[in-house]
Amino acid sequence: xxxxxxxxxxxxxxxxxxxxxxxxxxxxxxxxxxxxxxxxxxxxxxxxxxxxxxxxxxxxxxxxxxxxxxxxxxxxxxxxxxxxxxxxxxxxxxxxxxxxxxxxxxxxxxxxxxxxxxxxxxxxxxxxxxxxxxxxxxxxxxxxxxxxxxxxxxxxxxxxxxxxxxxxxxxxxxxxxxxxxxxxxxxxxxxxxxxxxxxxxxxxxxxxxxxxxxxxxxxxxxxxxxxxxxxxxxxxxxxxxxxxxxxxx
Amino acid sequence: xxxxxxxxxxxxxxxxxxxxxxxxxxxxxxxxxxxxxxxxxxxxxxxxxxxxxxxxxxxxxxxxxxxxxxxxxxxxxxxxxxxxxxxxxxxxxxxxxxxxxxxxxxxxxxxxxxxxxxxxxxxxxxxxxxxxxxxxxxxxxxxxxxxxxxxxxxxxxxxxxxxxxxxxxxxxxxxxxxxxxxxxxxxxxxxxxxxxxxxxxxxxxxxxxxxxxxxxxxxxxxxxxxxxxx
Amino acid sequence: xxxxxxxxxxxxxxxxxxxxxxxxxxxxxxxxxxxxxxxxxxxxxxxxxxxxxxxxxxxxxxxxxxxxxxxxxxxxxxxxxxxxxxxxxxxxxxxxxxxxxxxxxxxxxxxxxxxxxxxxxxxxxxxxxxxxxxxxxxxxxxxxxxxxxxxxxxxxxxxxxxxxxxxxxxxxxxxxxxxxxxxxxxxxxxxxxxxxxxxxxxxxxxxxxxxxxxxxxxxxxxxxxxx
Numbered sequence: 001x002x003x004x005x006x007x008x009x010x011x012x013x014x015x016x017x018x019x020x021x022x023x024x025x026x027x028x029x030x031x032x033x034x035x036x037x038x039x040x041x042x043x044x045x046x047x048x049x050x051x052x053x054x055x056x057x058x059x060x061x062x063x064x065x066x067x068x069x070x071x072x073x074x075x076x077x078x079x080x081x082x083x084x085x086x087x088x089x090x091x092x093x094x095x096x097x098x099x100x101x102x103x104x105x106x107x108x109x110x111x112x113x114x115x116x117x118x119x120x121x122x123x124x125x126x127x128x129x130x131x132x133x134x135x136x137x138x139x140x141x142x143x144x145x146x147x148x149x150x151x152x153x154x155x156x157x158x159x160x161x162x163x164x165x166x167x168x169x170x171x172x173x174x175x176x177x178x179x180x181x182x183x184x185x186x187x188x189x190x191x192x193x194x195x196x197x198x199x200x201x202x203x204x205x206x207x208x209x210x211x212x213x214x215x216x217x218x219x220x221x222x223x224x225x226x227x228x229x230x231x232x233x234x235x236x237x238x239x240x241x242x243x244x245x246x247x248x249x
Numbered sequence: 250x251x252x253x254x255x256x257x258x259x260x261x262x263x264x265x266x267x268x269x270x271x272x273x274x275x276x277x278x279x280x281x282x283x284x285x286x287x288x289x290x291x292x293x294x295x296x297x298x299x300x301x302x303x304x305x306x307x308x309x310x311x312x313x314x315x316x317x318x319x320x321x322x323x324x325x326x327x328x329x330x331x332x333x334x335x336x337x338x339x340x341x342x343x344x345x346x347x348x349x350x351x352x353x354x355x356x357x358x359x360x361x362x363x364x365x366x367x368x369x370x371x372x373x374x375x376x377x378x379x380x381x382x383x384x385x386x387x388x389x390x391x392x393x394x395x396x397x398x399x400x401x402x403x404x405x406x407x408x409x410x411x412x413x414x415x416x417x418x419x420x421x422x423x424x425x426x427x428x429x430x431x432x433x434x435x436x437x438x439x440x441x442x443x444x445x446x447x448x449x450x451x452x453x454x455x456x457x458x459x460x461x462x463x464x465x466x467x468x469x470x471x472x473x474x475x476x477x478x479x
Numbered sequence: 480x481x482x483x484x485x486x487x488x489x490x491x492x493x494x495x496x497x498x499x500x501x502x503x504x505x506x507x508x509x510x511x512x513x514x515x516x517x518x519x520x521x522x523x524x525x526x527x528x529x530x531x532x533x534x535x536x537x538x539x540x541x542x543x544x545x546x547x548x549x550x551x552x553x554x555x556x557x558x559x560x561x562x563x564x565x566x567x568x569x570x571x572x573x574x575x576x577x578x579x580x581x582x583x584x585x586x587x588x589x590x591x592x593x594x595x596x597x598x599x600x601x602x603x604x605x606x607x608x609x610x611x612x613x614x615x616x617x618x619x620x621x622x623x624x625x626x627x628x629x630x631x632x633x634x635x636x637x638x639x640x641x642x643x644x645x646x647x648x649x650x651x652x653x654x655x656x657x658x659x660x661x662x663x664x665x666x667x668x669x670x671x672x673x674x675x676x677x678x679x680x681x682x683x684x685x686x687x688x689x690x691x692x693x694x695x696x697x698x699x700x701x702x703x704x705x706x
Contacts, residue, residue: 141421141425158545165472270585274623340593342568343565343594343595478542478544479545
């Protein structure tokens, strides 16, 4: 049992196997993304009932909340992949960790932009130092630190190790940062209107929200897989199988 | 035959002593962070106006951010000289665990760059119109919080020591991680200035200090190995 | 087949590498490199510039982990006995690790203490004085190292070799900046160390006058021509 897992693990760790496997998986991932995200967004923006307090402006939640959730998961995934790469020297994990950083940063940025667009009609300003927005901003900074460190190294091997270590440090700090920012926020201003109440959401709102969240996760996986495949080809350009692949196509 | 390993404190004390002696022979390293700290704080009244109400309101935040920036500036030299003259390689190949040596280095660095800064902070507190009670709390928060800052920025320094363009990169890496310390540090001082309870914040700071002093040296040691190996 | 303890002891090399591979920027520096360093060996790593001599030396002494393959110290995998290995070898690289603001004596003292030396107090002082005398720096013990010449600085670093008996010396270009007389002395010291049961791995561009029958050579850079 353990031996087969180990064997499969080593197999999956090789770039070639990853490339072949994802070639088969990619159409499915894209399919799931389209099937979930397009109806989810249409339902959410067009058909979900209007919010009593906030009117139509709450509908940006169908983008904002999934983006926030994906951005946070992306950081954790980057750290886990980095740790796997660091501890077991698995090449594929390094590549995936590297690709997570800019994509995760984009989702964090999307979350911040939608948050500030929502803030304009709700609070009358483009930016409010709300706990969630502030911790998302710090998360974006953490992502940017990882991207900057990755770009600073010349050798891909050292870059992968250094960013893996930094993202592990970051992921340990993430709950502390989040908690301290929330604590700071309650100290300075009483809780204002929240974008998501969470507690009682009618099914007509909840269904498109869940569809959008899962859709965003599939979108994220598609992006990471595509970026990793490109990275695999670049790193393995001298190997036989990549040359054969290029010849065939 | 099992080899006999020397006690851990031997390496820690040796490196601590070495770095203190070097710092006292090159005194500019000793005074520069303090001057920076004083100058940054002097700029605030010039920037926002000398009214006592405003200054005493923003004082805790200003003092903390200035302390944070001067730790950040001085940390670039933490491993840089050792990297350049090769003594970092000697330390890495020591039979003593690297995290102990790293701990000794950071302790020395904290004594050299941060203790003078804490010593002048009461003076600057007076210049920003903080009252005596608040200044006492400020000193306690700095004593608890600056070791955390040193530990965090040392992780950045360890990861960037092999790169020629360290300075700004350390800031980009370390600043987001400073957030909790800054929040608890300033809010303790602010609470004290409004005569509110502040022991909770101090407890959080102490917890962060213990957490970072126990765990960060491992990350720093791993970072140094990556930097030297690459 | 059973081997007796004494026999295994005799054939277990100090340091052994098995199919070492090192790539740098998509270029294979060396591949399938297997060799053993026994007590009494003087091993010279040879090759043109850029062939990976320093890289190999840094892998051997444990500074670099950018390799594939296995390293063994006295028959044990290297990652299992790091402390022991670090206690029993000395690495001397391009950068000497000497702190300029400290005196020669202070430098040797912190280096000994960081190595976890068992010498303390007066015994350590005595060992430091002896080591400095051996590299010809008597009278310079208390001067800050920045007042010394480049060659003298290298000598301070070389004095580390004499502080305590250590089986394996890993020397990367040890003759740089050392005068003619000093080179001859150092060569004699290396030969003596090998005779006393130590082992030396070194790189140098200098023509060694060591008896070739004692000298093992590892040649790097041949792989490159094939590519």
